[in-house]
Amino acid sequence: MIHALVVILGLQLAGELLARSLGLPVPGPVLGLALLVALLVAAPPLAGLLRPTAGVILAHLSLLFVPAGVGVIGHLERLGAEAVPLALALILSTVLAIAAGALTFAALARRQDGPDA
Numbered sequence: 001m002i003h004a005l006v007v008i009l010g011l012q013l014a015g016e017l018l019a020r021s022l023g024l025p026v027p028g029p030v031l032g033l034a035l036l037v038a039l040l041v042a043a044p045p046l047a048g049l050l051r052p053t054a055g056v057i058l059a060h061l062s063l064l065f066v067p068a069g070v071g072v073i074g075h076l077e078r079l080g081a082e083a084v085p086l087a088l089a090l091i092l093s094t095v096l097a098i099a100a101g102a103l104t105f106a107a108l109a110r111r112q113d114g115p116d117a
Contacts, residue, residue: 004053
């Protein structure tokens with residue numbers, strides 16, 4: 001388990017270092033995740049090492065939302081003052097995400113059916 005945590009946290013750190021040193025507009029953990037995916041593709045046996053630890057982390061994923069919830073409660077007055085723009089941003093981003101997913105699905109379905117269909 002320690003070795004798996006070292007790999008996971010090391011890749012997160014590497015992603016953070018890449019993002020900050022290159023000035024990329026991508027969060028470090030996202031780059032770390034991309035590095036993890038590349039590493040798993042390059043070395044498939046590594047998945048066996050990471051699977052048990054990843055399972056434990058995923059089983060307790062809800063605990064990671066506690067700090068975000070505390071932050072929301074700590075800023076309720078500010079959220080109340082900016083409720084309308086926040087609600088509009090949430091609704092618009094949800095609609096756009098659903099539309100992007102639907103359009104992507106439709107494009108891939110057409111591509112899979114081929115030009116003869």
